[in-house]
Amino acid sequence: MFDTDPSRLPARPGVGYKPRHYADILADPGAVGWLEVHAENYMGDGGRPLAQLRALADHFPISVHGVGLSIGGEGPLDSDHLARLQRLCDWLNPASFSEHLAWSSHGDAFLNDLLPLPYTKGTLTRVADHIDQVQDALGRRMLLENPSSYLAFADSTWSETDFLAELTRRTGCGLLLDVNNVFVSATNLGLSPQAYIDAFPVHAVGEIHLGGHDEDADETGAPLLIDSHGRAVADPVWTLLDRTLARTGPMPILIEWDNDVPDWPVLAAEAARARAALHRIPA
Amino acid sequence: MTAQYHFAAALLQPDRAVPRGLVNPDGAPATKRFDVYRNNVAVSLSEALETAFPVTRRLVGDEFFRAMAGLFLRAHPPRSPLMMVYGAELPGFIDGFAPAASLPYLSDIARLEQALRDSYHAADAPRFDPGSLSALSPGQLETLHLSAAPATRLVRSAHPILGIWSANSGGAAPMSGPQSVLITRPGFDPAPHLLTEAQADIAAALFAGATLAEAADDDATLTATLGMLFSTGALTQRTTP
Numbered sequence: 001m002f003d004t005d006p007s008r009l010p011a012r013p014g015v016g017y018k019p020r021h022y023a024d025i026l027a028d029p030g031a032v033g034w035l036e037v038h039a040e041n042y043m044g045d046g047g048r049p050l051a052q053l054r055a056l057a058d059h060f061p062i063s064v065h066g067v068g069l070s071i072g073g074e075g076p077l078d079s080d081h082l083a084r085l086q087r088l089c090d091w092l093n094p095a096s097f098s099e100h101l102a103w104s105s106h107g108d109a110f111l112n113d114l115l116p117l118p119y120t121k122g123t124l125t126r127v128a129d130h131i132d133q134v135q136d137a138l139g140r141r142m143l144l145e146n147p148s149s150y151l152a153f154a155d156s157t158w159s160e161t162d163f164l165a166e167l168t169r170r171t172g173c174g175l176l177l178d179v180n181n182v183f184v185s186a187t188n189l190g191l192s193p194q195a196y197i198d199a200f201p202v203h204a205v206g207e208i209h210l211g212g213h214d215e216d217a218d219e220t221g222a223p224l225l226i227d228s229h230g231r232a233v234a235d236p237v238w239t240l241l242d243r244t245l246a247r248t249g250p251m252p253i254l255i256e257w258d259n260d261v262p263d264w265p266v267l268a269a270e271a272a273r274a275r276a277a278l279h280r281i282p283a
Numbered sequence: 284m285t286a287q288y289h290f291a292a293a294l295l296q297p298d299r300a301v302p303r304g305l306v307n308p309d310g311a312p313a314t315k316r317f318d319v320y321r322n323n324v325a326v327s328l329s330e331a332l333e334t335a336f337p338v339t340r341r342l343v344g345d346e347f348f349r350a351m352a353g354l355f356l357r358a359h360p361p362r363s364p365l366m367m368v369y370g371a372e373l374p375g376f377i378d379g380f381a382p383a384a385s386l387p388y389l390s391d392i393a394r395l396e397q398a399l400r401d402s403y404h405a406a407d408a409p410r411f412d413p414g415s416l417s418a419l420s421p422g423q424l425e426t427l428h429l430s431a432a433p434a435t436r437l438v439r440s441a442h443p444i445l446g447i448w449s450a451n452s453g454g455a456a457p458m459s460g461p462q463s464v465l466i467t468r469p470g471f472d473p474a475p476h477l478l479t480e481a482q483a484d485i486a487a488a489l490f491a492g493a494t495l496a497e498a499a500d501d502d503a504t505l506t507a508t509l510g511m512l513f514s515t516g517a518l519t520q521r522t523t524p
Contacts, residue, residue, distance in 0.1 A: 040364050044404030045433065048471035051407075068364025074287045081364055106291035109360040112331070113323040115290065118304075150320065151313035154304045188316070190308030218307065218315045226319060 006061045009034050009095045009207060011250035011278065013271035014063065016258060022052055024264035029059055031268040034095065036063040036254050042092075043084045053092065061095035063207065063254070064088060068110065071130045071144070072103035072117040082137050089138050096207060096252075098143035098176045099134070101127065101164065118153035119163040124170075131171040143206045144168075145176035148213075148227035149185040160185070165201035175201065178209035179244055180256075183237045184225040193240055202247045210237060210274065211256035230259035232270060238277065245281045253278065293317070294324050295357050328356040331366040335400050336373060338451045339393045342386060351380060367404055371397060388442035395444050395464060395475070398436035402466050402473035405434035410469065411518035413509075425496040429489050429512070432519040434468035437478075437486055445477050469516035476515050482508040486517070 012033025017025070025032070035056055042053055042064075056062065069081060089097060102114035117123050134142055146164060158166070164175055177200060186193035212231035216224045233255070245251065253274040257267055289302040301317040329352040333340055340348040355376050361369045374397060377383050377390040410432070416424065438444065439461075446458035456477055463483030465476045478486060481501070485508040488498040499505035512518050 040366065043365050044367055045406035047403050047405060047407065047434070047468070049404070051471065070364075074285050078364070103287060104364065106287050108362050109291065109295075110362065110364045111291060111294060111324050112327045112361060112364075112366065113294075113320060115287075115294075115320060118286075151305045151307065151316040154306050154310070188308070218313075220307070220309070220311075222308065224316065224319070 006057070007093075007095055009061055009063055009252035011252055013274035013278070014060075014252055014254045015267055015271055016065075016254060016256045017056065018257075018261050019049070019052060020261065021264050021267065022056075025056070026059065028264065028268065032060070032271050034061040034063060034252060036065050036256075039064045039066040039085055039088055039097075040068045042088055057092060057094075062092060063096040063098065063252075064092065064094040066097070066099040067114070068104055069099050069134065070103045070105040070110075071099050071134070072101055072115075072123070072127055073105055073130075074103070074126070075106070077130055077133055078105060082134065085134075086137050089140070096143060097138060097140060098145055098207065100145045100147060101167075102147050114147055116147060116149055116151070116153070118155040119158035119160060120155055121157070124158070124163060124166060128167055128170040131167065131173050135171065135173065141172060141174055143174040143176040145178055145209065146181050147185070148178070148181040148188075148225075150188055150224065150226075152189050159199070161196060161199040161201065165204075168201055168204040173204070174206040175204045176207045176209060177202075177205045177244065177248070178211070179241050180209065180211045180213060180233065180237050181227060183234070183240055184213050184227050187223050187225050190222075193236075194243060197240060197244050197247065200244075200247070202244075205248050205251060208241070208244065208248070208251045208253045209256055210241065210253060210270075211258075213237075228259060229256045231257075232266075233273070238273065241274075241277050242280060245277060250278055250281060294321050295360060297321060325353060325356065328361065328369065329353065332356070332370050332373065335370050336393055336396045338448050339373075339377075339389060339396060341451050342389060342392060342447070343383065347382070351377075351383070354380075367400065373397070388440065388444060388447060391438070391440035391442055391444045392448055394440070395438045395448055395466075398438045398464075398466050399473045399475070402434040402436050402468045403471075405432075405468065408432045408434070408519040410516050411513065411520055413513045415520075426494045428492060428494055428521065430519050430521045431490045431517060432467065434466075434473065435490070435517045436466040437463065437483065437490060438466065439463040439483055439487070445475055448475070465511070465515060465517060467515040467517045474515070476511065478508075478511065482511060486512065 010033045014034040017035040183193045210233045211229040214226040214228045218224045255270040293299045305313040332352045359372045374390045374393040441461045443462045445456040445464045449456040463478045481504045485499045
């Protein structure tokens with residue numbers, strides 16, 4: 001069954017689980033050390049999704065990754081949704097729970113995207129309160145993921161890395177460092193991705209994400225990268241991963257591929273590339 | 284109004300100005316960059332509908348479906364972060380959608396697809412054991428209440444919806460008359476079954492809580508209906524008397 005402790009994510013490659021890969025994963029269990037699922041896809045009452053997840057959890061540590069809690073929202077957290085997360089975590093006892101520094105609901109509308117927020121004293125207090133509420137409800141420490149940004153807020157008074165560092169200090173939460181998001185945001189906002197990694201509060205990192213992005217340009221011709229999760233991880237992101245791992249040490253690394261999902265060997269090859277990066281970490 | 288109110292409103296209304304304070308790296312107002320978020324919202328919701336209603340989409344074509352989805356998602360943005368429930372109002376929306384009026388069965392096809400999706404995510408439940416009936420007296424049988432499994436659905440239409448649905452999803456079913464479709468999920472895959480109108484009347488009554496005696500006065504039809512409900516796994520053991 002397990003060659004690692006199911007209660008924590010191992011410092012090995014994992015992949016975002018897609019049902020089409022179910023048989024491939026069970027036939028090739030050495031390819032990945034753990035799996036991540038989107039919480040919202042496993043909030044039905046029963047049927048195949050929950051049965052498959054239960055079966056996978058017998059073989060792999062599972063990371064539950066929420067995409068709908070709207071932690072950065074102006075309004076209160078959706079208590080129904082928080083209760084659903086609690087139920088899922090109680091049922092599955094996953095190795096990790098993570099969510100995003102973003103908002104996705106306003107009023108009673110859910111917008112199905114990870115939307116940006118300005119980094120100010122006010123948003124810091126609000127996000128910290130929401131993280132406290134989540135950690136209290138779930139009875140566990142959560143990881144918060146850095147977003148991919150397409151634009152900036154004139155109102156922001158904090159850098160993203162300082163904002164995240166202060167959130168971990170106030171709430172005790174950990175961080176999920178998405179290295180592709182760093183590259184996308186830095187390129188889009190005219191910042192240095194290397195400087196971002198160098199400033200990141202790495203002591204709090206519990207997981208790393210990698211995914212593919214698309215290349216576009218804005219109306220001025222400036223590069224505009226889109227966090228599409230629809231292709232292989234770009235070479236400069238792999239290079240940035242090496243710089244990241246040199247600071248964090250060995251970490252669980254997730255390959256996210258959510259659109260135009262490839263056949264299993266393609267995804268397994270991305271996982272193998274992440275394994276090679278883990279082996280390259282300087283002593 | 285708050286910053287996120289303006290942001291959310293502009294996301295769903297493409298002709299609305301980009302909210303103030305959103306900027307490019309050079310400090311100029313973000314326009315195309317804001318459109319990335321607009322596009323993410325519209326495309327992801329439209330794709331959720333395409334996934335949930337594949338036959339509805341096939342019947343009208345991709346272009347029509349996307350245009351309809353674009354109007355629907357602005358009139359009915361999701362109320363829940365669960366995409367598995369998004370689009371429950373689409374059949375009703377289609378009923379009032381004039382450009383689809385030439386396909387009077389379209390909304391019922393969407394209802395059938397909605398029911399199939401509901402069934403897929405419904406709770407697991409132990410299958411009813413017809414053998415348990417042999418222990419009952421005739422009087423007990425008459426007052427018996429049967430329970431539909433959580434994954435069981437009944438969709439009734441004035442149109443041959445199972446015929447149309449099957450022809451567009453690689454199967455075959457009769458293509459005439461009003462049709463009533465029983466959906467059951469004995470394992471993990473919902474399966475549609477065609478009922479006669481008399482069987483559907485009885486099934487609907489039983490699912491609504493009628494006793495066997497209340498549900499039917501014709502024993503032959505009742506027997507045929509029960510046989511259908513037993514063999515398709517439509518019923519679950521009652522946990523309370």
